[in-house]
Amino acid sequence: MNRSLVILLGALVVCVALFGGSYAVSRRVCQNCMAKSVSDLDWLQQEFHLSGVEMARIQKLHEGYLPKCAEMCAKIAAKKSELETALGGTTNVNPVAQQKLAELASLRAQCQAQMLQHFTEVSQTMPPEQGRRYLAEMQRLTLGLHEQTIEPSMSGAAGHEHHQH
């Protein structure tokens, strides 16, 4: 093979390796540094540029909401288990299973209402414009509302998998 061609190909490989290596290392370092001290509420502060006072109020609301949310989640999980038992082994939806489905839907609706109430309270602790944006974003992410109105930069986590309480 031509010597010049070998040199150029080698240089290209070195360039790709240098760029790729430094990209991968800095990306990993950056991710690790930013993930070190994050709490559940860090995203709110970053995204909505909240002050310390606002964050303190939100933290309080958040801590008050979490036990209620966990309680509702436990009820939903128990109802799911009951539904599973009612459906177990049958090939059609029997009246018991229908009743469990209705109860599960009711529980979910209660939980969603409680969640929306929390979002509203949090949005009211923010400056008006940020509060509206937060509420719209939360409704979009949790209920699929306002899909067309949200800017693409905020849609990153829509497909992420989240843990259940």
Next chain:
Amino acid sequence: MNKENINPYPGFAEASDAKLGALLRESRVSPALPPRFQEGVWRRIEEAAAPVKVTGGITWLDALAALVLRPRLALATAAVLMVAGALFGVRDGSQSAHQDAQARYLAAVAPNSLR
């Protein structure tokens, strides 16, 4: 101080030198030239005088390879690539961390069973 000519027979000496020269030429054994010697000599002269002929592609590659091998340029390119890679990495890393933070908040306030 003038030097006097001490040879009393100048004509004799010239004749003697000519004879000697002829004898010497005859005594030299000159080997036979290879066939088409003269033609070969002229061809080599022409080749040496002619510019080096190379194809366009090879010239371009060679020039680029020579450029790549310059230490200063190579170092500068490496530095630029590393800095660019680091900048892109930091940008993507912070975006990814931001998305992770959003996912963490969502996981805390809106469990999967509601979505």
